C-alpha cells in the first residue's frame with residue numbers, strides 16, 4: 001500500500017518502518033508535530049529523522065509547524081487540568097472551573113468553557129502561583145507548580161494526548177488524501193509511554209474521515225530494539241514526549257525520583273545511626289583499654305628497672 005506514515009521522531013521510526021516495509025508497504029514519512037516545544041527541539045528531532053531517513057532510503061515530508069493550533073486544543077486541555085488542581089488546592093477541595101471539560105471536550109468548540117479555561121490558565125502562568133505554591137521550571141523554560149503537574153488526573157492527561165494525536169493524525173490523513181496515498185499509519189505506537197488504544201482510535205477516525213485506509217499496529221514489543229538501535233546509531237534521543245507540558249512532567253518526575261533517592265539514603269543513614277554509635281563506643285572502649293594496659297606495662301618496666309639498678 002502507498003502509505004503516509006506519521007513519524008514523531010527518528011528513534012521511534014526505526015522499527016515501524018522496518019516492519020511496515022517488510023509487510024510490503026511503500027512508505028513516505030510525514031513529520032507533523034506541532035506539539036513539539038520549543039521550536040529548536042522540533043528542528044532537532046526533524047534533523048535527526050532526516051539524517052537517518054536519507055541513509056535508510058525514505059522520503060520525509062514536513063507538515064506545517066503550528067504550535068498555536070496545538071495550544072488551542074491540547075495545550076488548553078493540559079493547562080486547564082493543571083489549573084484545576086491548583087484551584088482545588090487553593091480552595092481546599094472546592095471543584096475547579098474547568099471540570100466541565102472532563103468528558104472528552106477536545107475540539108475547542110465549547111467557547112464558553114474555552115474562555116473560562118483561558119482565564120484559569122492565564123492566572124496559572126503568571127509570576128506567582130496561588131496559595132504560595134512554588135513554581136517549577138523545566139529545562140526548556142516551561143513553568144508550572146510542580147505539585148499540580150504531578151497530580152493531574154490521568155483521564156485529563158489522556159484527553160490532552162488524544163487531542164494532540166488527533167491534530168497530528170488528521171493533518172496526516174488530509175495530506176494523504178490530497179497526495180494520493182492509500183493509507184496512513186503512525187510511529188507513535190512504538191512507545192510504551194503513549195496511549196496505544198487511543199492512538200488506534202485516532203488513526204482509524206482520521207483515516208475514515210479522509211477516505212484513506214488506517215494502518216495501525218501496536219509496535220510496543222519492538223521498543224527495546226528501537227532503543228538499542230537508536231543508541232548504537234548515536235541518534236538524538238529526547239527525554240520527554242514533545243509538548244511543553246510533557247517536558248514539565250518529565251522534569252517533575254525526575255526531580256521527584258531524585259528527592260526520593262535522597263530521602264531513602266537519609267533514612268538508611270538514620271536507621272544505621274545506632275549501629276554506628278555502638279561501633280564508635282566499642283572502638284573508644286578498646287582504645288581506653290589498650291592505653292590502660294600500656295600504662296600498666298610501663299609501670300612494671302619501671303619497677304623492674306629500679307630493682308635491677310638496686311641489685312648492682
Ligand code: SF4
Pocket residue numbers: 035036074160161162164165241242243244245246
Ligand atoms: S504528552 Fe505527548 S502526546 Fe501528550 S500532549 Fe504532550 S506531546 Fe502530545
